[in-house]
Amino acid sequence: xxxxxxxxxxxxxxxxxxxxxxxxxxxxxxxxxxxxxxxxxxxxxxxxxxxxxxxxxxxxxxxxxxxxxxxxxxxxxxxxxxxxxxxxxxxxxxxxxxxxxxxxxxxxxxxxxxxxxxxxxxxxxxxxxxxxxxxxxxxxxxxxxxxxxxxxxxxxxxxxxxxxxxxxxxxxxxxxxxxxxxxxxxxxxxxxxxxxxxxxxxxxxxxxxxxxxxxxxxxxxxxxxxxxxxxxxxxxxxxxxxxxxxxxxxxxxxxxxxxxxxxxxxxxxxxxxxxxxxxxxxxxxxxxxxxxxxxxxxx
Amino acid sequence: xxxxxxxxxxxxxxxxxxxxxxxxxxxxxxxxxxxxxxxxxxxxxxxxxxxxxxxxxxxxxxxxxxxxxxxxxxxxxxxxxxxxxxxxxxxxxxxxxxxxxxxxxxxxxxxxxxxxxxxxxxxxxxxxxxxxxxxxxxxxxxxx
Numbered sequence: 299x300x301x302x303x304x305x306x307x308x309x310x311x312x313x314x315x316x317x318x319x320x321x322x323x324x325x326x327x328x329x330x331x332x333x334x335x336x337x338x339x340x341x342x343x344x345x346x347x348x349x350x351x352x353x354x355x356x357x358x359x360x361x362x363x364x365x366x367x368x369x370x371x372x373x374x375x376x377x378x379x380x381x382x383x384x385x386x387x388x389x390x391x392x393x394x395x396x397x398x399x400x401x402x403x404x405x406x407x408x409x410x411x412x413x414x415x416x417x418x419x420x421x422x423x424x425x426x427x428x429x430x431x432x433x434x435x436x437x438x439x440x441x442x443x444x445x446x447x448x449x450x451x452x453x454x455x456x457x458x459x460x461x462x463x464x465x466x467x468x469x470x471x472x473x474x475x476x477x478x479x480x481x482x483x484x485x486x487x488x489x490x491x492x493x494x495x496x497x498x499x500x501x502x503x504x505x506x507x508x509x510x511x512x513x514x515x516x517x518x519x520x521x522x523x524x525x526x527x528x529x530x531x532x533x534x535x536x537x538x539x540x541x542x543x544x545x546x547x548x549x550x551x552x553x554x555x556x557x558x559x560x561x562x563x564x565x566x567x568x569x570x571x572x573x574x575x576x577x578x579x580x581x582x583x584x585x586x587x588x589x590x591x592x593x594x595x596x597x
Numbered sequence: 598x599x600x601x602x603x604x605x606x607x608x609x610x611x612x613x614x615x616x617x618x619x620x621x622x623x624x625x626x627x628x629x630x631x632x633x634x635x636x637x638x639x640x641x642x643x644x645x646x647x648x649x650x651x652x653x654x655x656x657x658x659x660x661x662x663x664x665x666x667x668x669x670x671x672x673x674x675x676x677x678x679x680x681x682x683x684x685x686x687x688x689x690x691x692x693x694x695x696x697x698x699x700x701x702x703x704x705x706x707x708x709x710x711x712x713x714x715x716x717x718x719x720x721x722x723x724x725x726x727x728x729x730x731x732x733x734x735x736x737x738x739x740x741x
Binding site: 350514537 | 610611612613628640641642644667670677682
């Protein structure tokens with residue numbers, strides 16, 4: 299049976315752990331505000347970009363669009379040959395099932411695309427370590443970004459998206475899928491599998507007003523303009539995804555660390571109870587012994 | 598007489614809206630094929646920007662920015678600039694810009710075989726722009 303001293307030691311170590319988990323929770327809570335702010339701040343750019351794209355598409359018309367340099371980004375390519383996968387995890391653990399869910403989802407994705415060469419774009423130390431250990435599959439790591447959270451900037455998105463666009467453009471990867479955690483709320487994250495490239499046509503909705511109502515002049519011409527705009531659109535998308543994942547990671551860490559702190563509190567109160575009971579029994583036995591001894595002498 | 602017509606200007610970067618609905622008199626954009634001045638009443642225009650210096654005048658105050666490529670849209674006296682990054686001239690750190698310029702130049706002249714020439718060129722250009730903006734500011738110290 300554990301002695302009093304052992305229990306005291308146990309309590310103090312649990313207390314130390316609680317201090318750490320509680321501090322981590324507070325740090326995540328403070329950072330999440332900033333992460334959410336970054337998401338909000340990135341929205342105007344993305345939405346303005348989209349309006350500009352639709353306007354431009356309306357101006358260009360379907361015929362010209364097919365011959366523009368932008369068209370390959372939308373083209374559905376044949377269903378064999380190498381394929382791209384972008385996995386976004388955190389750099390650190392201690393955030394519940396955040397990383398595990400992503401890695402599980404990407405394993406499932408790999409199983410579905412068995413037999414094809416896969417080009418990887420990895421973000422986060424956890425995904426890098428995981429895929430480096432993975433053997434027996436035809437994988438090639440195109441780019442890995444680690445240590446960018448919790449300060450992911452547009453420069454990182456540019457780097458990542460630039461590499462993906464490059465491999466897509468020279469046909470070494472037909473299509474890219476992104477697997478990441480979406481920030482749903484403070485309490486829940488959702489694993490999302492989204493197709494990044496080729497772009498889906500729905501971003502080119504018909505513009506709300508006819509092509510003639512704007513009558514823009516362009517420099518350089520429209521087709522080239524669209525061609526230059528689309529890579530930036532992709533980069534803005536990737537940036538949004540990075541920010542989502544960053545906020546989701548912080549939210550996951552916050553709830554995981556909160557749960558851990560609560561568990562530590564429970565454990566401490568259980569142990570304290572046990573300690574007090576044990577001390578009480580020891581006192582009682584001692585008293586009994588003293589009283590018994592005195593009676594035997596005085597008897 | 599009615600109030601003088603003015604332009605509304607937005608500068609949006611992916612990281613944050615940089616400038617919103619600022620009323621200005623005159624804007625100079627660093628367009629792909631040379632600088633382009635915009636006054637109120639300009640025709641609808643969409644233009645691609647190169648990394649360069651963007652200026653606007655508001656009354657007698659002139660502000661200078663370094664913008665790193667992107668687009669501008671002019672429509673109904675509203676100028677919207679979508680830049681990959683923007684920096685106010687007075688916030689550019691000249692010393693850092695100089696160092697960046699030097700290192701970009703060194704990287705370019707080193708000619709490493711696996712180096713991406715395009716991106717090296719781009720970073721050199723960006724550093725040059727920031728340096729230029731910093732110099733402009735120094736030449737006209739009277740301005741804010």
